[in-house]
Amino acid sequence: MNVELVSIGDELLLGYTIDTNATFFARAAAELGIRVVRRSTVGDTAGEIADAVREALDRTGGVITSGGLGPTADDLTKASIAELFDRGLALDEGIWEALQARWKARKWPGEIPLANRTQALVPVGATVLTNRHGSAPGIWLEDPEGRWVAMLPGVPREFRGMTTDELLPRLTARMAATGASGLVVRSRTLRTTGIAESAIADALGKLSKDPMGVALAFLPGWEGVDLRLTVTDLPAEVADAQLEIAANALRARVGPWIYGEDETDLAGLVLDALRAMHRRAAVAESCTGGMLGMRLSAIPGSSDVFAGGIISYDNEVKVRHLGVRESTLRAHGAVSEETAREMATGARTRLGVDVGIGVTGIAGPSGGTPEKPVGTVWVAVDVLGNVQASRISSVGDRAEVRQRGTQAALALLLRALETR
Amino acid sequence: MNVELVSIGDELLLGYTIDTNATFFARAAAELGIRVVRRSTVGDTAGEIADAVREALDRTGGVITSGGLGPTADDLTKASIAELFDRGLALDEGIWEALQARWKARKWPGEIPLANRTQALVPVGATVLTNRHGSAPGIWLEDPEGRWVAMLPGVPREFRGMTTDELLPRLTARMAATGASGLVVRSRTLRTTGIAESAIADALGKLSKDPMGVALAFLPGWEGVDLRLTVTDLPAEVADAQLEIAANALRARVGPWIYGEDETDLAGLVLDALRAMHRRAAVAESCTGGMLGMRLSAIPGSSDVFAGGIISYDNEVKVRHLGVRESTLRAHGAVSEETAREMATGARTRLGVDVGIGVTGIAGPSGGTPEKPVGTVWVAVDVLGNVQASRISSVGDRAEVRQRGTQAALALLLRALETR
Numbered sequence: 001m002n003v004e005l006v007s008i009g010d011e012l013l014l015g016y017t018i019d020t021n022a023t024f025f026a027r028a029a030a031e032l033g034i035r036v037v038r039r040s041t042v043g044d045t046a047g048e049i050a051d052a053v054r055e056a057l058d059r060t061g062g063v064i065t066s067g068g069l070g071p072t073a074d075d076l077t078k079a080s081i082a083e084l085f086d087r088g089l090a091l092d093e094g095i096w097e098a099l100q101a102r103w104k105a106r107k108w109p110g111e112i113p114l115a116n117r118t119q120a121l122v123p124v125g126a127t128v129l130t131n132r133h134g135s136a137p138g139i140w141l142e143d144p145e146g147r148w149v150a151m152l153p154g155v156p157r158e159f160r161g162m163t164t165d166e167l168l169p170r171l172t173a174r175m176a177a178t179g180a181s182g183l184v185v186r187s188r189t190l191r192t193t194g195i196a197e198s199a200i201a202d203a204l205g206k207l208s209k210d211p212m213g214v215a216l217a218f219l220p221g222w223e224g225v226d227l228r229l230t231v232t233d234l235p236a237e238v239a240d241a242q243l244e245i246a247a248n249a250l251r252a253r254v255g256p257w258i259y260g261e262d263e264t265d266l267a268g269l270v271l272d273a274l275r276a277m278h279r280r281a282a283v284a285e286s287c288t289g290g291m292l293g294m295r296l297s298a299i300p301g302s303s304d305v306f307a308g309g310i311i312s313y314d315n316e317v318k319v320r321h322l323g324v325r326e327s328t329l330r331a332h333g334a335v336s337e338e339t340a341r342e343m344a345t346g347a348r349t350r351l352g353v354d355v356g357i358g359v360t361g362i363a364g365p366s367g368g369t370p371e372k373p374v375g376t377v378w379v380a381v382d383v384l385g386n387v388q389a390s391r392i393s394s395v396g397d398r399a400e401v402r403q404r405g406t407q408a409a410l411a412l413l414l415r416a417l418e419t420r
Numbered sequence: 421m422n423v424e425l426v427s428i429g430d431e432l433l434l435g436y437t438i439d440t441n442a443t444f445f446a447r448a449a450a451e452l453g454i455r456v457v458r459r460s461t462v463g464d465t466a467g468e469i470a471d472a473v474r475e476a477l478d479r480t481g482g483v484i485t486s487g488g489l490g491p492t493a494d495d496l497t498k499a500s501i502a503e504l505f506d507r508g509l510a511l512d513e514g515i516w517e518a519l520q521a522r523w524k525a526r527k528w529p530g531e532i533p534l535a536n537r538t539q540a541l542v543p544v545g546a547t548v549l550t551n552r553h554g555s556a557p558g559i560w561l562e563d564p565e566g567r568w569v570a571m572l573p574g575v576p577r578e579f580r581g582m583t584t585d586e587l588l589p590r591l592t593a594r595m596a597a598t599g600a601s602g603l604v605v606r607s608r609t610l611r612t613t614g615i616a617e618s619a620i621a622d623a624l625g626k627l628s629k630d631p632m633g634v635a636l637a638f639l640p641g642w643e644g645v646d647l648r649l650t651v652t653d654l655p656a657e658v659a660d661a662q663l664e665i666a667a668n669a670l671r672a673r674v675g676p677w678i679y680g681e682d683e684t685d686l687a688g689l690v691l692d693a694l695r696a697m698h699r700r701a702a703v704a705e706s707c708t709g710g711m712l713g714m715r716l717s718a719i720p721g722s723s724d725v726f727a728g729g730i731i732s733y734d735n736e737v738k739v740r741h742l743g744v745r746e747s748t749l750r751a752h753g754a755v756s757e758e759t760a761r762e763m764a765t766g767a768r769t770r771l772g773v774d775v776g777i778g779v780t781g782i783a784g785p786s787g788g789t790p791e792k793p794v795g796t797v798w799v800a801v802d803v804l805g806n807v808q809a810s811r812i813s814s815v816g817d818r819a820e821v822r823q824r825g826t827q828a829a830l831a832l833l834l835r836a837l838e839t840r
Contacts, residue, residue, distance in 0.1 A: 010637055010650065013456055014607070015446030017639075018438055022461075026435030036433055038472065041442075041459040044637070052458065055475070071618045072638045073629035105793075106616070106813050113622035134815075155640065157817065185434065217436065228436070283710070283731065289717025290703070290710025293731040297709025300785055300818060308737040311703065311713040313728035317771060321730075321741070351737060365720055398720060 001175050003029070004056035005039040006049070008067035008077055009154055013043045021066045021152075021159040028163060030185035032172055044068060046080040053081055053149060061147045064167065067154030069136040071115040077151055078139060082123035085141055085149075089121040092128060095137050096120035102135055133161035140170070185232045186239040188247055191264055192257040193224030193411050200225055203253045214246040222396070222403040223266070224259075259414065266410040267295040273417040274305040274355065279383075281413075282351035283309030284322050284343035286334065286360040287377065291406045307353050312343065322346030333372070335360050337389045340378035344389075348382045355417075356382040359409050361392075363401045377405035381413045388416055421595050423449070424476035425459040426469070428487035428497055429574055433463045441486045441572075441579040448583060450605035454591055455652065464488060466500040473501055473569060481567045484587065487574030489556040491535040497571055498559060502543035505561055505569075509541040512548060515557050516540035522555055553581035560590070605652045606659040608667055611684055612677040613644030613831050620645055623673050634666040642816070642823035643686070644677075679834065686830040687715040693837040694725040694775065699803075701833075702771035703729030704742050704763035706754065706780040707797065711826045727773050732763065742766030753792070755780050757809045760798035764809075768802045775837075776802040779829050781812075783821045797825035801833045808836055 005025060011017040019041065026036045037060060042048040049068065056063045068077030082089055099120060103112040119136050122128060129138030134155055142148040150167055152159050192200065197220045201208045210216060211229070219226040229246050231239045251258060259266055274281055283292045289311055296306045310321045315334055318324040324342040332338040343358030361377030368374035375396065380389035390412050394404040425445060431437040439461065446456045457480060462468040469488065476483045488497030502509055519540055523532040539556050542548060549558030554575055562568040570587055572579050612620065617640045621628040630636060631649070639646040649666050651659045671678060679686055694701055703712045709731055716726045730741045735754055738744040744762040752758040763778030781797030788794035795816065800809035810832050814824040 010635070011639060011648065013446060013459065014450055014605070014650070015443040015456075016607075016648070018440060018443055020438060023435040023438050026433060030434055036435075037463070037468065039433065039461040043457070048457065070638060070640075072621050074635070074637055102815070106815060108616050108619060110619070113616075113618040115618045115621040115628070133817075157820065230436075285710070285713075287717075288714070289722075289726075290705070290713025290729070290731065293705070293710025293733070294708070294714050294822075297707075297731075297733055298819065298822075300783075302709075303733055306709075306733055308731040308733035308741075309710070310730060310741075311710065311717075311728040313713070313717055313723055313726055314771075317728040321728075321771075351734075351741075363720075399718065402714075402718075 001034045001062065001171065001178075002037045002060045003034060003062040003064060003171075004060050005036055006052045006056055006063055006065045007039065007041045007154075008044065008049055008065055009041075010043045010074070012041050012067070020156050021154065024156070024160050025064060025066075025163055028168060029171070032168060033175070033184045034171055044074045044076055046076045046083075049076060049080040050084045054084055057147050057149070063149045065149060065151045066159050069119070069138070069151060069153045071113070071119050071136075075118070078121060078123060081141060081149055081151065085123065085143060087123040087125060087141070090124055091117070092120050092122040092137075095122065095128060099135055129162060129166040131158055131162055132165060134158035138162050138166060183233045184236050184239055185230065186234075186236070186243060187228055187230040188243045189219075189229070189262050190227040190247060190250055190258050191224060191260045191262075192227065192254060193259055193266065193407055195225065195254065195257040197225045200227070200254055200257075204250065205253075207249055207253060211249050212242065212246040214242055216246075222400050223407055224257075227254075259411065265299070266407060266414065268299050270410050270414050270417070271296065271299055271302050271305055273414060277417065279354040279417075280305050280307050281355035281357060282307045282347040282353045284318075284347035284356060284358040285309065285311050286313060286318070286343070287363045288359045288361075288402050288406050289313055291402055292357060292359055292409055295406055295410065307351050309347055309351065318343065318346075322350060335362055335372055335376060335378060337378050337380070337391065340380035340389050341382070341387050344380040344382040344387060345385075354384055355413070357409050357413055358382075359405050361401065361405050363398045363405075365398060375401050377401065377408065379405060379409040379412050381409070381416050383413075383416050386416075388412060421454045421482065421591065422457045422480045423454060423482040423484060423591075424480050425456055426472045426476055426483055426485045427459065427461045427574070428464065428469055428485055429461075430463045430494070432461050432487070440576055441574065444576070444580055445484060445583055448588060449591075450607075452588060452592055453595070453604040453653065455605065464494040464496055466496045466503075469496060469500040470504045474504055477567050477569070483569045485569060485571045486579050489539070489558070489571060489573045491533070491539050491556075495538070498541060498543065501561060501569055501571065505543065505563055507543040507545060507561070510544055511537070512540050512542040515542065515548060519555060549582060549586040551578055551582055552585060554578040558582050558586060603653045604656050604659055605650065606654075606656070606663060607648055607650040608663045609639075609682050610647040610649070610667060610670055610678050611644060611680045611682075612647065612674060613679055613686065613827055615645065615674065615677040617645045620647070620674055620677075624670065625673075627669055627673060631669050632662065632666040634662055636666075642820050643827050644679075647674075679831065685719070686827060686834065688719050690830050690834050690837070691716065691719055691722055691725055693834060697837065699774040699837075700725050700727050701775035701777060702727045702767040702773045704738075704767035704776060704778040705729065705731050706733060706738070706763070707783045708779045708781075708822050708826050709733055711822055712777060712779055712829055715826055715830065727771050729767055729771065738763065738766075742770060755782055755792055755796060755798060757798050757800070757811065760800035760809050761802070761807050764800040764802040764807060765805075774804055775833070777829050777833055778802075779825050781821065781825050783818045783825075785818060795821050797821065797828065799825060799829040799832050801829070801836050803833075803836050806836075808832060
């Protein structure tokens with residue numbers, strides 16, 4: 001099945017917003033054998049929207065739009081596409097009631113604004129796609145020849161949720177009905193951390209180019225280097241088997257650095273390991289300022305093994321709340337192995353848990369010295385009194401130094417827990 | 421001047437790569453008064469590339485392509501566009517020599533691969549655009565009617581460098597020659613928080629549609645709703661004056677919710693306010709788990725006014741490290757105004773600073789009750805013993821509840837500091 005995407009919004013066209021919706025849809029659709037053959041982006045102009053959708057319909061017969069469904073005057077998607085299909089707009093009572101209920105639930109002051117009423121307008125004969133992630137419902141509009149447009153909101157969380165909940169099941173059913181299914185694009189991503197991209201390439205040798213006939217992409221980021229394997233235009237079972245063979249070949253070479261696959265989050269693995277051992281953890285953060293706690297608490301249900309911690313941005317907080325010795329700070333400095341170790345131990349003992357994690361570093365842009373340049377981060381973990389530490393040197397901006405430091409602390413803890 | 425962008429590459433179409441080139445070009449071009457009226461993305465298929473470029477040329481007469489200029493078999497841009505312009509390809513000796521020199525300089529083993537020779541092929545009659553950032557040169561191709569295509573490489577560093585070095589100067593000169601110069605696109609963004617999109621629309625009334633003849637976009641996100649004003653095709657001074665008038669009109673209606681303009685970060689404003697008052701702050705975080713500390717410490721130089729804080733994810737940490745009373749937790753629960761207030765005060769007194777900020781809430785997805793549904797967050801600030809609190813009800817996932825809670829805490833503190 002071939003489809004096109006039309007992304008709508010001046011902010012996309014002007015470059016103020018990066019279009020992650022189109023990216024999300026293309027990846028999810030490829031998994032089902034739906035091919036996006038073209039993507040277009042137009043501004044909030046009725047004529048441009050109608051032109052782009054009409055041209056896309058002429059090429060493929062199926063179009064997904066994102067954006068332009070909000071309550072304000074610059075939201076023109078529904079009206080311009082309804083006109084293209086020669087349909088009027090009518091108020092949908094169900095949507096209007098849901099919008100009013102939503103307004104009440106949020107406890108905003110006053111009555112629901114009249115502007116919201118336009119969100120309840122639906123082209124005559126269209127199907128409403130339920131939005132469980134926001135206020136603007138989606139619309140499915142189809143003409144007698146079977147040409148269709150699915151209109152989704154532009155807010156990424158809503159677009160993604162509705163693609164998963166509503167759109168993909170509908171397209172899958174449609175393909176099954178027309179017998180258009182079969183060949184798929186499949187990919188698997190092996191996630192590494194703690195090893196450089198070029199070191200992986202060296203370790204892989206010839207395998208770094210199309211291992212076992214499967215396309216391989218190196219995707220470096222602050223979490224580490226992801227290795228993406230992709231096969232295209234194969235029956236699903238053949239694709240999966242090829243990916244399995246290629247993944248095993250990579251694991252044989254760089255297995256120790258692989259911590260998971262696809263969307264695996266290192267923080268989730270750490271929480272799982274703690275849970276399996278019935279141990280609880282706390283953090284002591286300096287340069288990361290709370291990022292490590294944020295990562296751990298981002299995962300639902302983390303409270304059973306994550307107690308909290310101390311953000312010891314100031315040295316006085318390190319001394320008073322974590323028990324770091326003033327002599328240690330004087331002798332070795334706040335960014336040192338010794339301080340990181342005492343922070344980890346302080347987090348463990350002061351919060352009365354089994355595991356402490358300490359992070360201290362120079363996030364920049366200033367504050368570096370020849371011995372401790374910007375990007376120097378010490379991480380330490382204390383597991384029941386057994387302390388380990390590790391130093392990382394990041395090249396990158398302040399945000400990246402903090403992200404890499406956080407990731408390194410999680411990696412060190414996971415290894416320490418696994419080897420116990 | 422109107423132009424279109426055509427981005428070329430299977431990786432873009434499949435969603436493995438996000439198209440930052442188009443975004444970069446659109447922003448840079450708008451500043452010069454060049455308007456991108458549509459962006460299209462097609463795969464590495466000769467027919468698709470030619471179709472997209474031909475259609476875009478028919479609409480605007482000027483097209484910039486990115487991608488498909490590499491040395492491998494899937495790089496089809498030059499060949500398909502040369503065919504569209506009815507031109508052959510010929511070897512450019514200058515490019516070929518430069519490629520050979522580049523190969524030698526990089527000290528790759530062996531002779532330069534023949535595949536690189538295709539990079540030295542140029543459509544007959546085309547102008548070569550020098551690439552000082554990589555190996556693939558760009559191409560400018562123009563027909564007798566003055567319709568043109570500029571082909572740039574897809575590697576972001578190369579695309580950006582060549583846009584700046586080669587393309588924008590050329591387009592500027594072209595506009596000057598055709599008398600189309602002098603008109604610009606300018607925008608200003610007013611950032612609001614704590615008010616719903618539709619409530620802003622109501623407060624603005626008729627102004628919500630093109631205030632003072634200036635285009636207005638509503639951009640809702642977890643930080644709040646941004647209001648972007650944009651004027652197009654005006655001389656720079658007129659554009660700036662119109663924006664000023666429109667911005668003032670919006671400020672008159674929704675001023676209390678506006679915290680800044682453009683890229684302003686609420687955390688930065690809070691740090692500035694603290695600095696101006698010579699006050700230091702600390703945080704006490706429950707549901708946000710460190711996110712508030714992370715926001716404050718993300719800004720370089722924050723350490724002079726941000727001391728750190730306590731991540732009291734566990735109730736025991738609230739009691740032991742923040743001095744929240746057990747009777748308060750029993751009577752009102754961990755998510756309550758009373759607990760938030762005691763957390764703020766605990767952060768202030770326990771860390772020995774002037775200002776404490778407390779956040780406690782139900783981030784979900786579970787843990788909600790009818791009285792306190794998921795998304796309920798209490799924030800409190802204690803400024804020298806003067807405590808204020810505020811409740812927010814977010815609809816959204818765990819990440820969004822935490823982000824909105826963090827933002828609300830910063831907004832409450834900023835207001836408390838400003839009104840002192």
